[in-house]
Amino acid sequence: MAAYIIRRLLILPIILLGVTLLIFIFLQALGPVERSALYVRDIPKTDRQVEAIITRYGLDKPFYVQYWNWLVGIEDGSTGKRMGGLLRGDLGYSRTGREEVIDVLVRRFPATLELALWSMVPVIGFGIWLGIKAALNHNRPVDQTLRIFAILGWSFPTFVFALLLLLVFYAKLGWFQPGRLSIAFSQEVLRPGFTKYTGMMTFDSLLNLRFDIFIDALRHLIMPVVTLMVIQVALLLKVTRSAMLEEMRQDYVTTARSKGLPEKLVVNRHIRRNALIPVITVAGLTLAGLLNGVVITETVFDYPGIGSWAAAAAVSLDVLSMLGYALFTGVLIVIANLIVDILYAVLDPRVRLS
Amino acid sequence: MTATTTEPVDHGPVSLDGGELREQTRLEKAVGPETARLLRGIATNPLSVTGIIVIVLFALVALFAPVLAPPPKENWPRMQIPRDGFRADPQPPGSPWNKNAPMTVPWWYRNIWPRQEEWVHLWGTTSGQYDIWYGTIWGTRTAFFASFVVTLASTLIGVTIGALAGFYGGWVDEGLMRIVEIFIVFPSLTGALILASLLTPVFGRSVLPATVALVIFGWTGYARQLRGDILATKQRDYVLAARASGAKDSHLMMKHVIPNAMFPTMVRISLDLGAVVLSFAALSFLGIGLPEGYADWGQIVSFARSWILTLDEYWFIIVFPGVALLLYGLGWNLIGDALRDILDPKLRGKKA
Numbered sequence: 001m002a003a004y005i006i007r008r009l010l011i012l013p014i015i016l017l018g019v020t021l022l023i024f025i026f027l028q029a030l031g032p033v034e035r036s037a038l039y040v041r042d043i044p045k046t047d048r049q050v051e052a053i054i055t056r057y058g059l060d061k062p063f064y065v066q067y068w069n070w071l072v073g074i075e076d077g078s079t080g081k082r083m084g085g086l087l088r089g090d091l092g093y094s095r096t097g098r099e100e101v102i103d104v105l106v107r108r109f110p111a112t113l114e115l116a117l118w119s120m121v122p123v124i125g126f127g128i129w130l131g132i133k134a135a136l137n138h139n140r141p142v143d144q145t146l147r148i149f150a151i152l153g154w155s156f157p158t159f160v161f162a163l164l165l166l167l168v169f170y171a172k173l174g175w176f177q178p179g180r181l182s183i184a185f186s187q188e189v190l191r192p193g194f195t196k197y198t199g200m201m202t203f204d205s206l207l208n209l210r211f212d213i214f215i216d217a218l219r220h221l222i223m224p225v226v227t228l229m230v231i232q233v234a235l236l237l238k239v240t241r242s243a244m245l246e247e248m249r250q251d252y253v254t255t256a257r258s259k260g261l262p263e264k265l266v267v268n269r270h271i272r273r274n275a276l277i278p279v280i281t282v283a284g285l286t287l288a289g290l291l292n293g294v295v296i297t298e299t300v301f302d303y304p305g306i307g308s309w310a311a312a313a314a315v316s317l318d319v320l321s322m323l324g325y326a327l328f329t330g331v332l333i334v335i336a337n338l339i340v341d342i343l344y345a346v347l348d349p350r351v352r353l354s
Numbered sequence: 355m356t357a358t359t360t361e362p363v364d365h366g367p368v369s370l371d372g373g374e375l376r377e378q379t380r381l382e383k384a385v386g387p388e389t390a391r392l393l394r395g396i397a398t399n400p401l402s403v404t405g406i407i408v409i410v411l412f413a414l415v416a417l418f419a420p421v422l423a424p425p426p427k428e429n430w431p432r433m434q435i436p437r438d439g440f441r442a443d444p445q446p447p448g449s450p451w452n453k454n455a456p457m458t459v460p461w462w463y464r465n466i467w468p469r470q471e472e473w474v475h476l477w478g479t480t481s482g483q484y485d486i487w488y489g490t491i492w493g494t495r496t497a498f499f500a501s502f503v504v505t506l507a508s509t510l511i512g513v514t515i516g517a518l519a520g521f522y523g524g525w526v527d528e529g530l531m532r533i534v535e536i537f538i539v540f541p542s543l544t545g546a547l548i549l550a551s552l553l554t555p556v557f558g559r560s561v562l563p564a565t566v567a568l569v570i571f572g573w574t575g576y577a578r579q580l581r582g583d584i585l586a587t588k589q590r591d592y593v594l595a596a597r598a599s600g601a602k603d604s605h606l607m608m609k610h611v612i613p614n615a616m617f618p619t620m621v622r623i624s625l626d627l628g629a630v631v632l633s634f635a636a637l638s639f640l641g642i643g644l645p646e647g648y649a650d651w652g653q654i655v656s657f658a659r660s661w662i663l664t665l666d667e668y669w670f671i672i673v674f675p676g677v678a679l680l681l682y683g684l685g686w687n688l689i690g691d692a693l694r695d696i697l698d699p700k701l702r703g704k705k706a
Contacts, residue, residue, distance in 0.1 A: 014532070015532075015535060015536060015539065018532065018533070018535075018536035019536055019539050019540075021536075022536055022537070023548075026548070026549055026552050027552065029552055029553055029556050030552060030555065030556070034555060147691075151401075151684065151687050151688060151691055152684065154687055155628060155632075155680055155683035155684040155687045156680055156683075157632050157635055157636065157652075157655075157676065157679045157680060157683070158632075158636065159635075159636060159639045159652075159655060159656075160655060160672060160676035160679060160680065163655065163658055163659075163665065163672045163676070164672060164676070166662055166665055167665040167666055167669060167672065168666075170662070170663075170665070171662070171663060171664060171665040171666040171667075172665075172666040178662065288541040289541065291541050291544060292541035292542065292543040292544055295543065295544060295547060295640075296543075296636055296639070296640070299640065300659070302662075310544070310547070310548075311547070311640050313551075314547050314548060314550075314551035314640065314642055315551070315640060315641045315642060317551055317552075317554070317555065319552070322548045322551060322552075325544075325548075326540065326544070326545075326548050329540070329541070329544055330539045330540060333539050333540075333541070334539055
């Protein structure tokens with residue numbers, strides 16, 4: 001077991017190196033002049049200045065030299081100070097966020113995490129519950145209905161669904177609003193009386209014993225959470241259903257049944273337990289799905305997380321912000337995959353042995 | 355007896371549904387029992403029939419777009435949505451069309467629906483007065499283009515790499531799969547979003563940035579799936595038997611391994627045709643890649659973003675292109691879902 005985890009941990013830096021290399025290869029699609037925008041914080045006034053920047057930062061050097069510089073930073077000829085460098089934690093300046101990329105990530109990530117956490121619980125709950133229901137009623141009306149629901153949820157364009165929610169519940173009924181907090185409360189949480197423990201409004205408000213803010217934050221979370229849920233529940237339902245059906249065909253189930261075990265025990269103790277192993281993998285991967293979803297969802301609902309920031313950065317070709325976002329989500333997903341892998345090995349002895 | 359014989363294999367009486375042997379039907383003789391079962395399955399499954407009807411309707415709309423939504427001038431760039439002035443507030447369906455109205459009034463418009471001599475904005479306009487009817491009709495072509503080009507290119511790349519990895523194994527497999535692993539670190543839409551944005555200054559504003567970006571992040575699924583299927587098929591008894599009787603590697607690969615591993619790939623293709631169009635529309639909804647006013651469903655919907663407060667008044671900006679997008683994706687997903695059931699070997703023989 002320990003050997004397996006160590007082996008997975010050793011692959012981690014290789015993957016991360018590959019990820020940065022991949023991102024850097026994409027940058028080569030741009031010319032040196034465009035890439036100079038990566039390093040310059042004030043707009044150069046003449047062409048000569050651009051050329052100077054290109055030579056100064058080695059943007060015309062071979063690919064691998066540039067990659068190295070990008071990783072470890074560059075020594076400034078006049079002052080001798082090192083500048084930039086991914087490994088030194090310098091991700092550069094975000095034009096879209098108007099501060100250092102790392103600061104934007106730190107400030108905005110709790111909002112996205114809050115959204116993801118609130119979505120993940122109902123997604124996993126509903127997805128697995130409905131999937132089991134569908135499998136136990138295989139080919140009966142319940143199964144057919146859930147199947148059509150899953151296909152429909154899978155085909156629904158996120159942004160259309162989100163805008164339809166806004167149409168009904170914001171424009172028409174006025175029950176929920178886009179954004180993160182109402183204007184009155186968003187001023188209040190900035191005052192010194194309100195301590196930010198986690199950066200997540202729903203938890204902070206509870207810790208500060210401000211239930212009015214808690215309710216307000218929840219009301220703003222409902223629409224984006226429901227939007228994120230639609231696709232993910234459909235996905236998890238499908239996976240759980242087929243995993244259950246797969247296990248129900250196994251010989252040991254027949255054995256258990258022919259022993260005279262009550263159906264309830266067969267389902268709970270034998271089928272479900274084994275079927276949930278592959279489901280765990282997919283549940284872990286819903287994180288990737290959610291990170292995919294937050295870009296659109298946060299943009300439509302004007303929710304100040306890293307997703308809407310990434311979308312804004314992509315639209316205005318803010319390369320440094322995009323790189324920061326890509327690296328950050330990349331690391332998150334690599335770690336999530338690692339946890340899923342380890343969990344999988346703990347639960348399924350067959351994986352460990354091979 | 356060698357397995358390398360090139361004579362057509364006589365399948366003889368087949369047992370597919372019931373268990374008792376019966377004579378081959380004419381369809382089975384013509385296309386082989388496996389394909390016959392596939393065709394029969396598609397034709398009798400209500401889900402896939404619905405899906406096929408939906409997709410055929412979209413294909414007809416794409417084909418007859420010049421009749422359904424005639425461009426304003428003879429030399430009009432077809433994919434550019436004509437705009438009726440520059441006013442900011444969207445006009446409701448049925449409002450008069452003053453500038454850049456279509457040059458001809460086709461027979462269906464005069465005689466069937468809406469029985470008028472003058473063109474109106476059938477489905478209203480967006481802010482900036484782009485005609486929603488024109489954009490949705492011609493957007494069908496964008497949808498077909500994006501989904502087919504992206505899916506075909508992804509399949510070609512993915513199948514090649516997957517086949518190489520699965521067949522050669524060893525360090526080829528190791529290397530290729532590490533590359534795949536790096537790509538799948540990015541959730542596909544996130545990767546495509548960043549790449550499409552970087553490619554926009556390279557290709558200019560067109561369909562290309564989003565298309566290329568979706569291909570680059572789309573092939574990994576095919577590669578992994580085909581590799582896995584090939585590894586599994588290689589262990590099957592009939593492949594081992596063929597190998598034992600002296601069949602060459604290349605023959606084994608082309609005759610036994612790839613054809614049997616191809617069916618799951620087909621399921622993936624049809625599901626992907628529906629998924630790709632959603633990703634493509636999502637990118638253009640965010641404003642990446644396409645030039646403004648290009649006939650595309652995602653872009654039309656994006657015009658609604660500036661009218662969040664009065665969405666109930668301007669519902670038509672979301673509903674018409676949104677429903678088109680939903681139905682198109684749904685059509686392919688219905689076909690793909692039915693295909694998977696038909697082709698799933700574990701379900702074989704359980705249903706007729």
